[in-house]
Amino acid sequence: MSEEKSLNFIEEIIEKDLAEGKHASIITRFPPEPNGYLHIGHAKSICLNFGLANKYGGKTNLRFDDTNPVTEETEYVESIKADIQWLGFSWANEFYASDYFEKLYEFATTLIKKGLAYVDDSNSDDIAKQKGSPTVPGVRNKYADRTVEENLELFTAMRNGKYADSEKVLRAKADMSSPNMHMRDPIIYRIKHAHHHRTGNKWCIYPMYDFAHGQSDSIENITHSICTLEFIPHRELYNWFIDKLAIFPSHQYEFARLNMTYTVMSKRKLLQLVNEKHVTSWDDPRMPTISGMRRRGYGAAALRDFCDKIGIAKRENLIDLGLLEFCVREELNKTALRRMVVFHPLKITITNFDKEVEWVNLEDNPEDPNTTYRQVPFSKEIYIEQDDFMEQPPKKYFRLFPGGKVRLKGAYIIQCDEVVKDNENNIVELKCTYIPESKSGNDTSGIHVKGTLHWVSIAHAINAEVKLYDRLFKVENVAEAEGDFKEYINPDSLQILDKVYAEPALANVNFDDRFQFLRKGYFCIDKDSTANQIIFNRTVTLKDGWAKEVKKQS
């Protein structure tokens, strides 16, 4: 039997609406402004909107909210589409708010004709002053008394380019004494002589968000228009326009946006990180963008799982980045190919090993009951990690030390007989012997060792570059930290190891492959890899090293 999950509050609303026959089926929309790349917060909104439509047999439109010509670009439109598809969702229709410019203009004209909108010549300071404050009612200025004919004439002239930017605005005649500041004769059209990524120079007046969003929902017959909590104060105006224009009654519902530890979740801040080169690009693997996470090796299923786990709430909170990493690990543990890679090599010579090479059989993924196998070459000279050896080990040190024994993964138990040093007393090599009866899977030696090390055969190793990522910020709650958020950037968020030694199976890889480097973490291939230089991104560590770190310090 499948586990019954309790409904979230939006599902409750939808089930009630459907039961009461308010709608035959539901239509949701995802309405990004194409002014940046999508981040994990958007993923939450995408999973919610598309998820609801999937669950209730409805549909979801992708609508680009492109009413602001200055910040919007086609590059962003393309990236947004790619990200939604990668997440595993498909939209019923691809729409643009700019497709509705003519219709929205008509709506504005309707309001003017009803005496519900007027052209105001005041500058923005005066408009703000006249609006009053939440406790002081606003006052209308003389322009509010313009006749319908005069308003129609002026609005047409605005459209025709007669005026300069900001010279005039069109305002709704709503309620100057409303406790809701958004209702105090909000600006609904502004003049902006700017090129638009889709409509070019056709328009020099553009609708404001509040005048475009609800009406676009209505034009598309959106039944449940879901947005984040900061839009609660906009809802009254949303309903006012729909009511006054007597158009399809879409409804707005609000849920808490996703905030996550150790990162920022605002396109404006992310753009700053890119422009000021704190990261390399929007898809830098340290970015909380969907494209950054994809490049880092996070799976779409893991992101969906994460969005499902955090659920939908009506109150803001801060989600632990560790939860996302947990979801990423869970998915990768099932799918990643196990490989051995040595980051900081220490040479071992196995003095009693006389064969040129012995191929040992290792599982690609022991978590997979149908695992495939690969052959790994074992030879006289191998590398292990420098920090898998200590000359003077503390108690309970299960790795290698003089006279000590360890198992080499999938191969033999070895014993360290001699430490070779250079003139400066650096350890440069270990001379070891192997125990021929101790072969993994066929061990008759009777020797028990606690440590198992990863290793690579020097003669067969291939070189690669590895990029190790850590959290982008040093503090948990970046949004609430005092001062400029950029002061909290973690200076050690990227560590590059330009020459690591990998087992030869890693010479033949596909871009989609996911790896677990034994004892190191999960890795994927970076898109900057070339035929000569393969670059691995660390997707996530094996365990939450950070949690351990915090415990140690407290």
Ligand code: ATP
């Ligand atoms: P940002 O503040 O990051 O620029 P935005 O809200 O301006 O985001 P939009 O492109 O307008 O970005 O957002 C598209 C949709 O995604 C909206 O419905 C918005 O409410 C939702 N959304 C944006 N950020 C989050 C978030 N952190 N959590 C959940 N939903 C979000």
Ligand code: MG
């Ligand atoms: Mg927005």
